[in-house]
Amino acid sequence: MYTQGLDQAGKSGPDTREAETATQLDAFQARIDAEEKIEAKDWMPEAYRRTLIRQISQHAHSEIIGMQPEGNWLTRAPTMKRKAILLAKVQDEAGHGLYLYSAAETLGVSRDEMVGELLSGKAKYSSIFNYPTLTWADIGAIGWLVDGAAIMNQIPLCRCSYGPYSRAMVRVCKEESFHQRQGYELMLTLCRGTEEQKAMAQDALNRFWWPALMMFGPNDAASSHSAQSMAWKIKRFSNDELRQKFIDVTVPQAEFLGLSVPDEALWFNEDTGHYEHSDIDWQEFFDVISGNGPCNRQRLAKRRKAQDDGAWVREAARAYADKKAAAEAAA
């Protein structure tokens, strides 16, 4: 998942629905507590609906923007096999974007609206994709760490209370774990390669480690609407719990590669069975989230250019479809 809890809930326009009664809200919560799935046609509190739209659309945007840093190495992939693997991965991410937009559409928002908010800069997407991919090893680091962190987040989402989202996640998770394994295997190949390749792998880990940890969102203490999402079973674990799980799984993987995690204060606490790490630079996180990362402008500019360049094409497709429909109606 690439939704970092980035906006405040309930600020997407006035609530035009009738007031929600306590009876309705209690009945809804009872269904959630009984682990029933909520479906598109079911009654749901407006805030639940908005929270989901925000989260699912952020996730969809992240999949789409995420194609760019990896796409950056597609034309330069070093072997035919790696080129095919990376291309298949990028194709999967486009597919994830598509299912997720569809899942969000079940909540009464159109893809055009969501894309419009992305392009205007109003909607957020995962901070991780605002970092550049500078070497081939970054492709390995992204698969290993970024898809790895995504899986940590998404496995619990397969049990999310909203049916269409949870079902989309089941499908997406299978593919993300495939990406994670491929990324790790790429890193392993580099680490068993020449000194230059190993240095490339270490450099990629150095640059992606902290941004990957930031993918889980702010510390629990600073996370504004986690509690409500937990009560609604949209979220099952807190940001810090998931981050810790990720660190515990990933540090031994780095050791196996012979790479060092760029955190001198990192140590394994035998008593708790968990790694302890240095503080995250939250200033960097909030900078990147608010538009001031290395690639924010570039990523959005590329998306806007694709949108603008394609305007005449979409218009032609619409005009053609209209002509066909008119001809059929006349026949």
Added chain:
Amino acid sequence: MSSDETLVAYASRLGDNALILGQRMIELVAASPELEEELANANFSLDYIGQARMYYTYAGEREGAGRDEDDFAFLRPEHDYKNLLLVEQSNGHFGDSTVRQFLFESWYVLLLEALTRCSDEGISVIAARAIKEVRYHLRHSSQWLVRLGDGTEESHARVQVSLDDLWRFTGEMFAPDDLDDEMRAAFNGPHLEVIETQWRENVAAVLAEATLDMPDDQWMAIGGKQGQHSEHMGFLLAEMQHLQRAYPGATW
């Protein structure tokens, strides 16, 4: 040429068309006019990369000198690539790339059909796999050509220019060279004149539906099949070969 040499040269030339076109399409990732098209483009370029891998692997096996798919793809000089000039042309706008795909795929699907009947099993098996993919690609590019041609005034005008610009690269597809002749004589390979007739008929039908004019047979650009490329090619190869050239002998 020995019969093995013919097959090596022919298979690697097929590989070059698939790889160079696939590489061009890859440049379009994250630049498509809509998300569905993004998926189609990634999917189709993956098919072409996959085909190139099969052709190169087969060429390497036939050659028996230990070259693998990556030696063919990344470690040859420009003149050794024998792809059509058409497939190396830069993407331009969506109309340009659609026309490029359409013109090439209209030819390639017929070539593959003929190759499924050639007497070399290695090539006929690859052709039988590839043709299923390419039929689907051609349907897609034809549909887009019709939408653009018969869409708005603007799209019609733009795509007509694309067609006029790229038409001069079609002659090369039908001009048999020694390799085509040998492939035909020794392995019942494609008869390019027959393919040309069929191609014209098929292309004319789609252009008519798209309300586009078939360009006059003007001067035709040739050379790709002999390794004489356009200026675009050097840049494409420099980018594609970058890591293999910068770190010789490394395993990736």
